[in-house]
Amino acid sequence: MASCKTDNCGCSSAALAPPAGIRVARYRIDNMDCPTEERLIRSRLEGFPGIATLDFDLLGRTLSIGHRLDSLAGVEAQLAALDMHAVRVDSRHTRLAIAGMDCPTEERLIRERLGSLPGVDSLEFDLLNRQLRIDHDPAALEAILAALAALDLPGRVLDEAAPANAAGDAAPRRPWWPLALSGVCATLAEVMHWVNGGNHWLVMLLALLAIGVGGLSTYRKGWIALRNRNLNINALMSIAVTGAMLIGQWPEAAMVMFLFALAEVIEARSLERARHAIRGLLALAPDTATVRQADGGWRSMPASAVQVGAQVRLRPGERIALDGVVSAGRSAVNQAPITGESLPVDKAPGDSLFAGSINGTGALEYRVSAEASHSTLARIIQAVESAQGRRAPTQRFVDRFAQVYTPAVFLVALLTALIPPLLLAGDWLEWVYRALVLLVIACPCALVISTPVTVVSGLAAAARMGILIKGGVYLEEGRRLATLALDKTGTLTHGRPVQTDFQALDGEAAQVQRVAASLAAHSDHPVSRAIARAAQEAGLQMLAVSGLEAIPGHGVRGTVDGQSCHLGNHRLIERLGLCSPAIEARLEALERQGKSVVLLAGPQGVRGLFAVADTLRDSSRAAVAELHALGVKTLMLSGDNRHTAEAIARDVGIDESCSELLPEEKLARIERLLADSPPGSVGMVGDGINDAPALARASIGFAMGAAGTDTAIETADVALMDDDLRKIPAFIRLSRATARVLRQNIALALAIKAVFLALTFSGDATLWMAVFADMGASLLVVANGLRLLRQAP
Template identity: 65%
Template sequence: MSKCNVGDCGCASVPRSPGDSSANAPQWKPSRLDDVDCPTDAALVRNNLEPLDGVTGLDLALTLRTLDVSDHMHSPAAVDAALAASGELAPRIEITSAPLRTTLTIAGMDCPTEEALIRSKLAGMVEVAALDFNLVQRRLSVTHRPGALDAVLGALKAIGLEAKVEAGGTESAAPPARSAPMTHRWPMVLAGVTATLAEGVYWLNGGDHWIVLALALVSILSGGLSTYKKGWIALRHRNLNINALMSIAVTGAMLIGHWPEAAMVMFLFTLAEVIEAKSLDRARDAIRGLMELAPDTATVRQGDGSWVAMPATAVPLEAVVRIRPGERIALDGVVISGRSTVNQAPITGESLPVDKAEGDNVFAGTINEAGSLEYRVTAEASHSTLARIIHAVESAQGSRAPTQRFVDQFARIYTPAVFAVALLVASVPPLAFGGAWMDWIYKALVLLVIACPCALVISTPVTIVSGLAAAARKGILVKGGVYLEEGHKLATLALDKTGTITHGKPAQTDFMVLSGDANQAHILAGSLAVRSDHPVSLAIARAAVEMGWVLREVADFAAIPGRGVRGSIDGHVYQLGNHRLIEELELCSPEIEKTLDMLERQGKTAVLLADQTGVLAIFAVADTLRETSRQAIADLHSLGVKTLMLTGDNAHTAEAIARAVGIDEARGNLLPEDKLSTIESLLAHPKGGKVGMVGDGINDAPALARADIGFAMGAAGTDTAIETADVALMDDDLRKIPAFVRLSQATSDVLIQNIVVALGIKAVFLLLTMTGQATMWMAVFADMGASLLVVANGLRLLRR
């Protein structure tokens, strides 16, 4: 069974793997337990089901009255019997194949009002396993059983929402929907004019007149029918959204004789909703802008040598594409001929163009500036680096940050609470204290207008999306709102050395032969090193090739993690590795120790070639510091972040590099598991903040995964880094980390500001209402004005 219930999370149901012992058993999903109303009933159900053989887990959602049972049974009979014994009968459906996940675009889903209505409608459907909302992009991903899509679309239509299935069912298949054009412009204009005239006639006449009533009625009918329709649908589904509250408030105002005000309130509300939808489109444009970076067509070489323009989505792998100066690159690839400079800012955030020649990578969405290039396609359009960035940003929107989870929980309580208060305000003072009914009913209606928490709830996703888009523009790919929101809490940052602080392209600087022929030592070391992908080994291999040596075949090659490599050449076993490897082989000596100490104090990495009897030669390799490393470390220190370097290199070299860039502490001779244990020890003794780790996203994967925030360097074109890191830096500029921390601080500040503004305005109007100073049209201005304020404030992040 799926372990998650509708509305509890955004994850999809995961079918059992073929290796599962129950893979061939039918899968069952219980429907609603209509009589489970309290924890006592839930406890009874648990007590009857948990002792059953084969039951591995229960997930009972009391509020939704749903039960999911994880089991290894081939029949639900035992579960049914246990439920019957507890007084429950749960009708089930059999899932004969894996659940499907379909992504829908819902043009009318603008705010939490619609999300709550959709949840209440779809949550009770046994065909639906999970819902995942993306309000800003107006997308809903539904995990459902096969054949249930029509029922889902019908349920959405029943609540007044038209849904469109996205091509391929994927979240990145289509650009985010824009607000529907204002096709009913004249009814809106008529509503505004007649509402204004009604107010004018009312004041000129000194009170109500049949003309006032007629004008107000025309205004409400021309501008408010859509609100009434949505409000009626919400009330039928027992949902107190803003449309329902506004419909009740306007109707109540008319019943107590406030016709001009009722008309003006309805017009202002409708107008504000249009403005709010347009404002939200700016947040959607941030993602749409990413999608529009890559051109739709590419010029592809045909079999006969001719060049033909064809859709980028139809270009196959290994095809050869030509790109002229000034054109955008349509697909990822590797240059096979030509030289040029390419503006990679849309992908990596680099401020200067990058030279490209044969063998260099190019990315979709970047701009070819100077010369012509021909490149071989290495990724289809849907799997390019740009496509993965867009998918990651969209997926990050769906993960609710801590503030958003708090706001959502608060909102579920706030509206019913204010509605209850409004009922008390309307009835208690007249009944208990002889107050005037009309006065207190009017105050209750004002409360209804400000009872919807739209401003509060919409502020968080807009702010998070703006922050994610702003980060992506800088070449910083943040994989979730939680990391963007909590990044400013970073207190300690551990950094790998090679490829992170240094360029990762070291060169051989020293060579000393201790036994045998020097030329032979170069050939043996180069033959072993060329089989490794470690930057230090590659430096030795590159030096041997540049010296003109012919390398030998290596048999039984093996990498020794954190130490070096081993292989057999001409029947003899050789090792090429670091100080630790030689000590473990018991081949070290005082003379070798002295030489190694001298090299390491110079900041060089020593690599030793040995056979079974002793050390044959010592190679020294040195890497160069990145020009940006010193500034990045200084910026981190200014933000209060302590820095720690973790490297497999020797302690002396680690200390020398750390001193050169200003890192607080350095630890050398670390294996991957040592880096992991270091991160765990930092997490076990927190110093009031988060622990981060910076690496290449592959070799340091365990430590990156364990840290609170894992940063992957140079992720452009790297599938693993983009998919596994919490934050992926698209190029190798460490300064992006302090930039991320500052953006996180700005995001957190905006979130707090928006919450204070939204709740503050509500609190002020609650006080003004109780003292009789607030009017309904003022409440509408306050409610929708607050929504516009928080949206505008969130969008400020796009300008950073």
């Protein structure tokens, strides 16, 4: 162990709803289009007084600033000093529920249509909840709704204050009989074709019936897509089926349309699992609570109607409906749904309760501290929902790839249909048929859908563990962490000093402790409070103190039981001339253990020594050992003295400790680590407030104990809902698992496409085989992505 003294690019950013008192100003900055400008602006504005949040959208060249400022003139002056051409954009945020939008096909169609509308600034899609958040000019809303209706994807305006998860419209369930009838007709068409040895008017009739019953919606969507110059799967399938009929492949056209409709239904059911993964969080809190009325009676009320300050009664075994503070009773509460803690937590008057947690065997009464829509659980759900908008690097790559892949394969299909017959004397029907097969596999549905399902599954699994990840980018990039800097107080330690040692040197031990505690009880210093608390826990009564006087930088003096006494540090004892080699040896031994020593002195000399230390969390040693096993180097950044920092680091197993650091020095240390390390490899763990500059600068910032804390949930990249550091190795393992699944899905989707491209040119692929390959690949990658849900304990 050594001792010293002393970027992520997001194409879209999903901001949380601003907390109370925070206003949002939005700027368009035309010369901000890469991470270099983002870092420049962030470094200038992050420390600006009154600024709470910075939300960058590099693709849209916009910056949203959450602030508490009366005037933004100072902010605009800072941007101008950086030569950033910032123009204030007054836009409106509207959330729409779109029942028919549940896969990337509809997202691309909507994005292309609305992206060209004047007055539309940004689009933020939530496919799992079928919602779209739009930043736009107020006058543009009518045109937006009309454009969606023209796409046969009508939108319903949602209340922005409503929980994101609860507001989405469910897609209407398709009746089963048209699909069944289509399958029967397609099968009969195949049988009749085989019996007659070719086409027959009955074969064509059955095929038309199968296509009409099972594929009308596909044709309607395909026509809308073509009208909007979009080659989605519906457009490609419509062209392929129509082409098959034109070249006389009636039974195969019918079977292809039926198989496609069947695969769409199966895929929709599979995606519902990912939707329920997050919606299941919402079901943790009950809909009703038992509330005290003005006449003193109790009545069950909807949780959404309960006001802050109301008294709620909680029976044994009940699930808690709202955040609150215990006012009466004692019980053990299972907080695992919120914090991921494996054991129940004892609750007594004054302790916090979280909505969604489960009461144990005792009855409780509590005062509501937050409305249902602003509970810790609601903020967790909102954060996970918003995280879907921050696309992971792999997802951005896949989206860019898909934009090139489909037109390229469509062009190859067109050339396949024309070049062999025209230039190589090939058979027209054979090569047109091969071109139609290529069309079916031209849509990268499996590739595109695999990434959001995988990322959302990972986010939901993390939320169940009590790890709140603020975007897919952090979930995926967590695997790169190679160095983790940890704050000491409140992170590795409890942040509350306790008395660890007591040595009576003159007189009865209990009396020495009573005298010291009586003096310490009159001080607000954390060390003094620890001494007084230890005496109270031992059942010792305080003594009367007279003539109490503080000695700045040294301690206190006063008269106890008629004797003048001093309680203070090493310097005070030296000043009194009471130090001796024996006492010096005792002090050095305790201080080398990282403990602060206080001495009680009477008229005859030193009567007792009290050592106080900030104790380690139970999870710290295990967490550091797990990090080392994962290949992550650990570094402690502390403002404490060198002896204490070294002792804690040695006890925990930290690789390197840096002591006596101011907040700006912690930031400088993180910046040096970033300069000497690969991109995305430096993390920082702190309390989310005191270490804010270093947390913000690190590749990934982790906030400890975020449950119930607005600031930590809203500002951290990753928030640990309780104080268990072992969640960080769990996050890294989940990140690595997510990256593996993403790579598997991409490889699987591309391999299947490549195989069928080869089979098509060799003449061995058929239309129905292509449908199986395309939709089968989609189902496989969805199922593979959902495996991450099993990562939750």
